[in-house]
Amino acid sequence: GENVGLHLPTLSVQEGDNSIINCAYSNSASDYFIWYKQESGKGPQFIIDIRSNMDKRQGQRVTVLLNKTVKHLSLQIAATQPGDSAVYFCAEIGAHSDKIIFGKGTRLHILP
Amino acid sequence: DSGVTQTPKHLITATGQRVTLRCSPRSGDLSVYWYQQSLDQGLQFLIQYYNGEERAKGNILERFSAQQFPDLHSELNLSSLELGDSALYFCASSARGPASGNTIYFGEGSWLTVV
Numbered sequence: 580g581e582n583v584g585l586h587l588p589t590l591s592v593q594e595g596d597n598s599i600i601n602c603a604y605s606n607s608a609s610d611y612f613i614w615y616k617q618e619s620g621k622g623p624q625f626i627i628d629i630r631s632n633m634d635k636r637q638g639q640r641v642t643v644l645l646n647k648t649v650k651h652l653s654l655q656i657a658a659t660q661p662g663d664s665a666v667y668f669c670a671e672i673g674a675h676s677d678k679i680i681f682g683k684g685t686r687l688h689i690l691p
Numbered sequence: 692d693s694g695v696t697q698t699p700k701h702l703i704t705a706t707g708q709r710v711t712l713r714c715s716p717r718s719g720d721l722s723v724y725w726y727q728q729s730l731d732q733g734l735q736f737l738i739q740y741y742n743g744e745e746r747a748k749g750n751i752l753e754r755f756s757a758q759q760f761p762d763l764h765s766e767l768n769l770s771s772l773e774l775g776d777s778a779l780y781f782c783a784s785s786a787r788g789p790a791s792g793n794t795i796y797f798g799e800g801s802w803l804t805v806v
Contacts, residue, residue: 613795622693622781622797623734668734677722677788678747679795681734 591688598656600685602669605650609671614643614654616665617684623668626654656687664689694718695798697782703804709770712801716763716784722746723765724783724795725757734781740765741788772805779803 592598604612610631615623629636629643629652636643642655652669666684694717704710716723725737727750736749740759751757754772759765769776779800785793 615797620799622695622783622799624693625794625796628794670734676747677739677741678736678749679724680736681726683733 588683589686589688591690592659593690594659594661596659598654598659598663598687600654600656600667600669600687602652602654602682603650604652604669604671606671606673606680607647607650608673610674611672612643612645612652613670613672613679614641614652615668615670615681616663617668618665626667659687659689661689661691663687693796693798695782695784695796697780697798697801699801700799701802701804703806704772706772706774706805708772708805709768710772710803712767712769712780712782712803714765714767714782714784714798716765716782717796720784720786720796721763722785722788722793722795723759723763724785725751725765725767726781726783726797727778728781728800729778737767739788746788769803774805777803777805 613628614626617623627638627643640657644653666686668681668684670679670681696715698713721742724739727735737751739747754770757767781800783795783797785795
């Protein structure tokens with residue numbers, strides 16, 4: 580079975596607050612991780628990625644943190660906006676593998 | 692627009708039938724991936740092709756098959772369809788493969804409804 584999972588299926592956040600979406604993975608050999616955003620009726624959209632030789636990577640309003648010790652990945656979204664409402668998936672790729680394993684997803688709901 | 696094109700966008704067919712979903716990857720991308728997404732499931736990896744050859748296989752049923760043609764477009768064939776095959780089927784592409792650090796771009800998906 581797939582070994583990438585998310586702690587919370589639904590996350591409600593006040594507009595303007597920061598959001599943190601968590602993900603656990605079980606394959607310690609995974610060396611590449613990606614966060615995707617999927618809006619209703621659309622395909623997954625690449626947000627940010629990180630390699631296992633890093634523990635933090637920042638993009639525009641997003642930060643990915645990787646803790647290899649506990650096999651944990653998180654996505655932080657700063658100043659959450661209504662347009663951030665979507666399902667967020669983490670994905671892992673094992674070393675020397677092209678197979679991307681997705682978690683089940685977390686729905687981010689923005690409260691006005 | 693990711694640059695990955697999938698057709699048809701919507702398809703309704705009866706049980707027992709066969710359908711073909713088509714995918715055109717982004718210009719220059721050699722890898723094509725197929726994923727299935729059901730209402731109660733996440734994204735399930737089906738299969739990957741790289742430059743015309745099968746590269747990785749996931750949870751793809753024997754009733755399903757795929758191929759990548761010399762022009763790099765890909766087709767996913769679904770046969771003996773069952774109600775449970777109703778899902779959104781995504782195609783994705785990358786220049787090489789994620790192991791090479793290439794970003795993977797997804798199409799908008801093909802909605803299959805089996806009645």
